[in-house]
Amino acid sequence: AQSVAQPEDQVNVAEGNPLTVKCTYSVSGNPYLFWYVQYPNRGLQFLLKYITGDNLVKGSYGFEAEFNKSQTSFHLKKPSALVSDSALYFCAVRDMNRDDKIIFGKGTRLHILP
Amino acid sequence: EAQVTQNPRYLITVTGKKLTVTCSQNMNHEYMSWYRQDPGLGLRQIYYSMNVEVTDKGDVPEGYKVSRKEKRNFPLILESPSPNQTSLYFCASSYRVVGELFFGEGSRLTVL
Secondary structure, rough: OOOOEOOOEEEEEEOOOOEEOOEEEEEEEEEEEEEEEOOOOOOEEEEEEOOOOOEEEEOHHHHHEEEEEEOOEEEEOOOOOOOOOOEEEEEEEEEEEEEEEEEEOOEEEEEOOO | OOOOOOOOOOEEEEOOOEEEEEEEEEEOOEEEEEEEEEOEEEEEEEEEEEEEEEEEEEOOOOOOEEEEOOOOOOEEOOOOOOOOHOOOEEEEEEOOOOOOOOEEEEEEEOOO
């Protein structure tokens, strides 16, 4: 069955430090992987996606994510965190063989401390 | 401007009073979906549609109905709302397969 896990409910990082938000997935076919961000009282916004090709994907606002097939992971990273990065982050997976289903993780709340 | 528009944004209603949350997209997307967001549970899919006149249940369809008569519109219908349907609802759309989802701003529903 298709699933996504975000093992951390909350991540705290000091401003200027690198950040990582973890995501692991399970699909029967090849995955399409996505990261979204949600700011307070707003809808989710697309950050980046992995479809195929280079395992390191670059996205909006300086974020990047690394696809690791052997570990079935797609961790979100940023070299230097900003206070404005504080938000709720969702990982999502879409099975290439079943493009109707898009499964979201439970979300990780990122706090960037000044 | 490419967007997904939901209405109403906020609604307080009473148990049993039928309501409809509208969703419209202007990107000619085939795929549309409704999610509900609850604390600690993340986003859960209610219904989705692969194209006009094609709809299917997501993970939590009980108590909801949808229709897709036109490509741009995908309304969510609560025939007899109950308090456990108090939630934040999101409509989203995308191109098929590789497309990322575009989300509306959300509709916060309270059922008393």
